[in-house]
Amino acid sequence: MELGLVGLGKMGGNMRERIRRAGHTVVGYDRNPDLADVDSLKELVDKLKGPRVVWVMVPAGAATQSTIDELAELLSPGDIVVDGGNSRWTDDEKHAEELKAKGIGFVDCGVSGGVWGLENGYALMYGGAADDVAKVQPVFDALKPEGEFGSVHAGKVGAGHFAKMVHNGIEYAMMQAFAEGWELLEKVDSVTDVREIFRSWQEGTVIRSWLLDLAVNALDDDEHLEKLRGYAADSGEGRWTVEAAIDNAVPLPAITASLFARFASRQDDSPQMKMIAALRNQFGGHAVESKK
16 A cells, blocks of 8 residues: 655654565655655655555654644545654544544554564554544554554544553553662672673563563663763653543552652662663663763
């Protein structure tokens, strides 16, 4: 099938390549002309045959809103817009209504896989009407990991991004647990090789995971994380998860504490946040702050 893809950054560019490897045609647009296949959204739309599917991979908020606003004026009834960025699920409901007024379908899709997705595939959580999802299904199948699992029609519009938000909240708590354990091991005089302890956990333990593998990778690069400043940003999804928990009276003590720990990292040089920063860089290519 044909797909228009808007936003060709770290994830979008790799997604374009993976979809093309599966035999589909991708027309990509990015504000950076060195990355783009076309010079404008209009040219992208003009190059696609109807009914069109246009996948948006730009930052949440104003950038996504302006892109969808422009596409609403360019697309035709029966076309589909997919928001694969990290938008808030409440924005999805608004976008779906705006596009529905013009006869354009909308699917939201939480995408996980970071810089490793090109080779390993992307975990996909999507929300929307079954008919709209069906039009995008060949692309979902191209992007997902091999095997039975890795993608899910999570529910109605907004469900995909809500599921991805909760995924990221869990990720916050898991990274915080690894970081706290790492700092405690580093602090004790009797422990002489923290990196190899982490490596030993990769086989036969209940905490073995890809996240643990990435922690070992980070420690192989910088055994005591001495090159990093103990600062870790938050993408916003941890905050949204906590807010949703408050709205629904669901206790999330571990996720909430992990979010607050990131806030604390901005006040001093936190050893734990060195590990959090290292892990975010490993799986997502997120920027880290080096020690001056």
